[in-house]
Amino acid sequence: MRALVLAPLTVADLGEVAVIENVSFTAPWPTSAYTTELTTNRLARYVGARINGTLVGFGGIWLMVDEAHVTTMAVLPANRRTGVATALLLELLQEARRGGARVATLDVRVSNSDAQRLYRAFGFAEVGRRIRYYDDNGEDALVMTTAELESPTQLAIEAALRTRVEEGFARA
Template sequence: MESCQDRGAITYRVATEADVEQIVKIENQAFTVPWPAEAFYQDILTNRFALYLLLEYEGKVAGYCGVWIVIDEAHITNIALFPEYRGKRLGQNLLKKMMSTAKEAGAETMTLEVRVTNFPAKSLYKKLGFQEGGIRKNYYTDNQEDALVMWVNL
């Protein structure tokens, strides 16, 4: 997939090995248990099911979204923005772009996990049609918080 321009200041493109440093910076600012750089290198370089999109806003990397697409299901592995880009609907735009990209790749459904206490994220997912599917008990390693599994038909 090539870069595409949407809504003037927003550009999307597929992440490459050269983008891992920026992805890790976002990851470290967004999550209490961030993925290590090696996980992103492995996904981007060797995982044929993985796809990472970057969102650039006014020429700067603002966020990323990772997905694994296996047969007809897409699973969001990560989605995050630098803190200064939150609250501008960029996360919503990025997720919509990933949903359409996954659908174009043959996915019929999309799933994700979210902390049960992450109300802003849950609100966004519900706004985009995600439904609650179940709970993964003690899913998060930092505090054993439960994860809410959500899904949507694409």
């Protein structure tokens, strides 16, 4: 069974991050943006996922006092729909709790149904819309938020997802 290894992203990972970023987004962030995130943004927490030594996905949050904002999440196309993003988001929400966040929020393109399914599975619900938020195509963003991270409902959702991920991947 494949082992999935999660670890904080470092500057040494950014070559592999760029590969995933460029195949995942129509408006990829430049490597310089990730360098800033990892070296100077004290609110930022990024986690990478490796299988057999290869970075297959990563995601990040900003810890803004009592709110954790999911900034990005991407998985190599060949490794999608196997639970990698679920494992990453489980880890990021745990990091959010450790950092004192009460809820998690995010923005997602209205057309991005894959990502929305992932987020809805985590209990994120739509609470608003940012009109023409994305510069590249003028698309709207959905604003989504979780319930209270410490609520029994949220903890139960994540416990069920954790069981599913652990069945899919060997523990590293």
